[in-house]
Amino acid sequence: MTVMGSDPSTGSHKRVIVGLSGGVDSAVAAHRLLEQGHEVEALFMKNWEEDDRAGYCAAAQDLADARTVAERLGIRLHTVNFATEYWDRVFAEFLSEYRAMRTPNPDVLCNREIKFAAFLDHALGLGADAIATGHYARVTHDDRGSHLALCQDGEKDQTYFLHLLDQAQLARSLFPLHDLTKIEVRTIARAIGLANAEKKDSTGICFIGERRFRDFLAQYLPREPGPIETLEGVILGEHQGLAYYTIGQRQGLGVGGVTSGREAPWYVAAKDAERNRLILVQDSHHPRLMSRGLSGLPPHWIAGRAPDLPLRCQARLRHRQPLQACEVLNADDLGCQVRFLEPQRAVTPGQSIVFYRDGVCLGGAVIDQGWSASGQ
Template sequence: MRKPFDEATGLNSLDLPGRPEETRVVVAMSGGVDSSVTAALLKEQGYDVVGITLQLYDHGEAVKRKGACCAGQDIHDARRVAELIGIPHYVLDYEERFRRSVMDDFASSYAAGETPIPCVRCNERVKFRDMLDTARDLGAAALATGHYIASRQGPNGRELHRPSDLDRDQSYFLFTTTRDQLDFLRFPLGDLTKPETRALAERMSLPVAQKPDSQDICFVPSGRYTTIIERLKPGAGEEGDIVDLEGRVLGHHKGIINYTIGQRRGLGLGASEPEAQPLFVVKLDPARRQVVVGPKSALETKRLILREVNWLGDGAFEALPAEGVDVMVRVRSSGGTVPARLRLLEKGAEVVFAEGQDGVAPGQACVFYDSVEESRVLGGGFIAEALRPNALAGEADARVMAAQ
């Protein structure tokens, strides 16, 4: 981090006017090492720090599991850190909001044959909306989080950038952040690596210094998301047929929520699957209760149709040139960026890949980055259609025409 206060500019290390001791910052404390170090660093620099932890779901079971975020143990750990560094700490019951905004959406999306990303919805609809409002109510000048991402002041306002530690890059989960939110949000760990963060936690004797990172969906304490979906969306696990690209029945399934695009194992087709032609899930059709399978070539995606596009680039999204703009895009949280062309449609946007991509599923995110340095996050959208010319070409082309 920068020095706490710059006499020349009158700005503190968070790019806010005034000295740290005159600046209240609310820190979202999840109970993990990253948010704990964020709070401790800001307190060490002299800021008026207030910690907030959200109770998002019934954590009675999850407290027994390691590797789950937002569990009961996390609330306890956040409270311990707050006491150690000497800041006020509040636990807010957002359980009902979280169920409506994130869990119900997750179940509905899966039942519709999509592959949802609940962490994006949580940031969009709970943490960066409701918690941000709470921070303002507490008189804070900023809400700080332990995400590995960076925000910088640009010529046209505050910009979102990938962090120094690309192995920890969380921009894929934060693409829905709005311009107004960016003005209020701060990410103090954007210039640190994970080892550096843990070293700081050790130096400050934080009790979570060696706590493992969360790895699972926080509201799935059993580790089986299908159980949660069936409870929230009764009937989502209805059985149906496994069919090939021509509609011929090859087998039977016990609910499309048990399958994802690109899945190869666990199809249970036995002798129906020729040894020379492995089959993969290429489409989930909830209306017909069908799992459609085909060869690997049928997974290749050339174009995407996006919905709920959030634009963070310069100017208005509607002002993009008709021919589109070159961008780098990311379609998986763990994947790299690939070149593509982004074009505005009457409803949403179209992304055309320079080279075909495999295993892209509706419901996932497509995040845009600048095509030169690949640092600035230009926004993103949710994948409504993944168009695969080698699978259902006629149907795909019809949907593109309808979207234009």
């Protein structure tokens, strides 16, 4: 990744390019930067070549909203198409993970590869000192480097999705919403007359849009039906392909009304790739859904170096999960092992475990597999 221009952590006024998505968060981020006296421009990124006939992605409307915001704020709006970069750096790995029966998180990769790499390089090429986004996170700087920290709004904190950023990226990044709640952001947007003040937050993955996830994935991964079974081997139904399901999933299993001696919801507990079986259990905290620890891929440390191990810290296994006490037993180029103080539910291969200490995000790792709390 190219790094150029002056250090944004020094000096009071900078030339900043904001990633303007069309949503209220990035719009208020741009407004706050203007209030702080920065020279502000904006960039709208198109990251997916959607089927315009289907209307699944709202890229055209988002661009129109971004233009309206830029006009209201009196800032220049650049546009760029990163669809090729997104396909090569994010979507290809997304599909590869699903083929391997894991459940990836494309937002994590998108932040590392697109929003804080391709965007950052493009912005620096336009003469920016720094970039800014509407993410709910905090970045601080000291003589040890740049640090990613929790924001004011614990419900909206997005450090989980940003844990793959490195020192060069954080040194050039600003998060103007770090001390605001979502309610305060919308209040500011209304006060300054932004047309998107009440716009709903985007949810899910843009390239899937309003489609059923399974229908979208089927365009790229063939359906490979097989039996849905209990732990005891009782057949409950037929799945459409193991790649379409994730550990802990309850909805969309197609076994509604099927009982196994008692009335209770079913949950995905395991995928048996060798026999193409989907294994379900009843009870959201069934022993087969609980893990006392996990093995992960080699971790990424935001500081650029591993902390002293073993490391007692906290972790999240998913966005918005309350921080959980854990211990990183070891971590090297071969992977990592983590033990939890309390067993964790639905530890999902392909998702990320993200580590925290004293309110600072240390980094994280992709989950390989959980260690069953039942010992099975």
